[in-house]
Amino acid sequence: MAGVMDIIVGSLLTLIGLVVWTHVYNALNTEMLGDSVVALISLIPLLVAAGFLIRGFLGMFSGQ
DSSP states (O other): OHHHHHHHHHHHHHHHHHHHHHHHHHHHOSSSSOHHHHHHHHTHHHHHHHHHHHHHHHHHHHTO
């Protein structure tokens, strides 16, 4: 059951992360920071969401 909850949380975080990513990317996209630095900073919420999804799938398939 914990795996299912992790997948639900990861899915919600992915949706929130996509919205946050667009706002952060647009806010930080200035001439002082390079595009790659801005993209890495703004991808952090999506990486956290991916971690929850991976943990959820591994938890479901391992039976824990």
